[in-house]
Amino acid sequence: MSDGHSGAAPHASRKGYLIGFALSVVLTAVPFWLVMTGVLGSVQGTAAAIVALAFVQIMVHTLFFLHVNAKSEGGWVLLTLIFTAVIVAIVVSGSLWIMYHLNSNMMPMTDMQ
DSSP, X not given: OOOSOTTSOOXXXXXXXXXXXXXXXXXXXXXXXXXXXXXXXXHHHHHHHHHHHHHHHHHHHHHHXXXXXSSGGGGHHHHHHHHHHHHHHHHHHHHHHHHHHHHHHSOOGGGGO
8 A cells, every 4th residue: 555655755854853953053043143242353254154154054954854855856856956046046146246337337426416
């Protein structure tokens, strides 16, 4: 008798969810601590650390809670995630590039008076 889960990737255990939760809490608390204490000294260093920890947290959520890996659905879920990430990266970098060039090519407000 089939239970409807044949061929599907195994579901995560309670241990996996607890590990993911603990990592998520740590990856949320560390950036908060960095900002509140100013331990890195520079705003740029703190911002870079927060962005890096955000990417790590995205990976933790993807692996532990969304169960996206190379085995799920024959790899199509992972391929879809990669395609989506590439499209989002193109849109974000293109938008930043356009805004930078628009800002650098704008006439200063002092010339209009």
